[in-house]
Amino acid sequence: MESRRQALLDELPRLRRYARMLVGDPSYADDLVQDCLVRAIANLHRWQDGTNMRAWLFTILRNVLYNDLRRARRSPFLDAGESLETVPVSATQESRMRVMDVDRAFARLAPAHKEVFLLIAVEGLDYEEAARILDVPVGTVKSRLSRARAELRSHIENDDDAVQPLAEQGLTTRP
Amino acid sequence: MTISTPITDDDVEAFVSDRLDPERRAEVDRWLSARPERLAEVRLFQEQQAALRRLADDMLGDPIPDRLLALLRDERCGGEDGQNINRLRRDGPDAAGTIG
Numbered sequence: 001m002e003s004r005r006q007a008l009l010d011e012l013p014r015l016r017r018y019a020r021m022l023v024g025d026p027s028y029a030d031d032l033v034q035d036c037l038v039r040a041i042a043n044l045h046r047w048q049d050g051t052n053m054r055a056w057l058f059t060i061l062r063n064v065l066y067n068d069l070r071r072a073r074r075s076p077f078l079d080a081g082e083s084l085e086t087v088p089v090s091a092t093q094e095s096r097m098r099v100m101d102v103d104r105a106f107a108r109l110a111p112a113h114k115e116v117f118l119l120i121a122v123e124g125l126d127y128e129e130a131a132r133i134l135d136v137p138v139g140t141v142k143s144r145l146s147r148a149r150a151e152l153r154s155h156i157e158n159d160d161d162a163v164q165p166l167a168e169q170g171l172t173t174r175p
Numbered sequence: 176m177t178i179s180t181p182i183t184d185d186d187v188e189a190f191v192s193d194r195l196d197p198e199r200r201a202e203v204d205r206w207l208s209a210r211p212e213r214l215a216e217v218r219l220f221q222e223q224q225a226a227l228r229r230l231a232d233d234m235l236g237d238p239i240p241d242r243l244l245a246l247l248r249d250e251r252c253g254g255e256d257g258q259n260i261n262r263l264r265r266d267g268p269d270a271a272g273t274i275g
Contacts, residue, residue: 009247016243017234030240037246102226121192121224122231146188149220156223 004044007053008037014123015057021118022065024107032068036061055129058119062133105155113148120145182206187213191220 015036019029039060040047047056109117119130120141131138182203189195190203207214 005247009244012239012243012247013235013237016237016239017231020234021231030243034243034246037243041246102223103230105223106227117227122228124192142185142188145192146184149191149223152223153219 001044004047004049005041008040008044008057011054011057012037014054015061018058018118018123019061019065021106021122022114032061032064035064035068039064052129054123055125055133058123058125059133062115101156102152105152108155109148109151112144113151116141116144117148117152121148187217191217191224 012033016029016033019032019036020026023029023032036057040057043060047053106114106117115134116130119125119133120127125133127138127141131141134141136144179202186195186199186203187207190200190207195203207217
């Protein structure tokens with residue numbers, strides 16, 4: 001059991017990052033991670049050695065998020081205004097502006113596109129693993145991913161209408 | 176003469192996500208170089224992805240809050256029913272040690 005706890009600990013930075021990029025708000029993200037950890041620890045005996053701990057944790061985190069959204073009627077993925085742009089980006093990185101643009105554009109992606117992009121393009125999971133986490137067919141993962149890339153591009157190209165599209169959908173910010 | 180499998184949209188996507196073996200990657204690369212519009216799109220998608228990965232990589236070094244680490248240290252933090260989660264929410268992280 002100790003080695004499983006260690007495996008959990010090893011995944012913690014990625015789990016926090018996944019939550020953070022999914023919902024934007026760092027402290028809400030850590031609330032989700034906290035609930036996710038409590039569930040994961042309670043169910044550690046059910047986790048099978050040799051299976052993907054990361055995918056297992058992401059699945060739990062996603063369940064926690066969706067339960068929370070349902071319970072609180074919180075708007076999905078919150079806060080179009082609060083993007084990840086407060087995250088420090090080291091000055092040595094070239095095209096700093098571009099990172100900011102992409103960051104802001106990412107925060108505005110449709111939730112389903114955000115999820116799939118994170119799992120495949122950032123976390124590097126297999127299509128099959130992502131499909132299991134998202135509970136959709138592999139074909140859906142692929143089509144959402146290409147739509148996510150296209151949506152990202154269009155947000156970057158039309159940066160002036162920031163926030164507007166989400167507001168039009170009636171999504172509110174986190175209370 | 177070798178017969179090569181036609182390049183599909185899936186191949187192009189897998190090219191962007193870096194999940195092709197070197198041989199197929201080279202084939203897609205050749206295919207793209209004959210299609211400037213598609214190539215430009217792929218380059219753009221790669222740049223978007225690289226920028227987000229850089230941003231994401233920077234987050235991995237963030238310090239982990241004690242309230243999360245405390246959960247992993249606490250052997251008694253078990254239970255299947257979700258009660259503990261609610262209690263954690265209500266009482267805050269300090270309550271973690273009293274659960275069980």
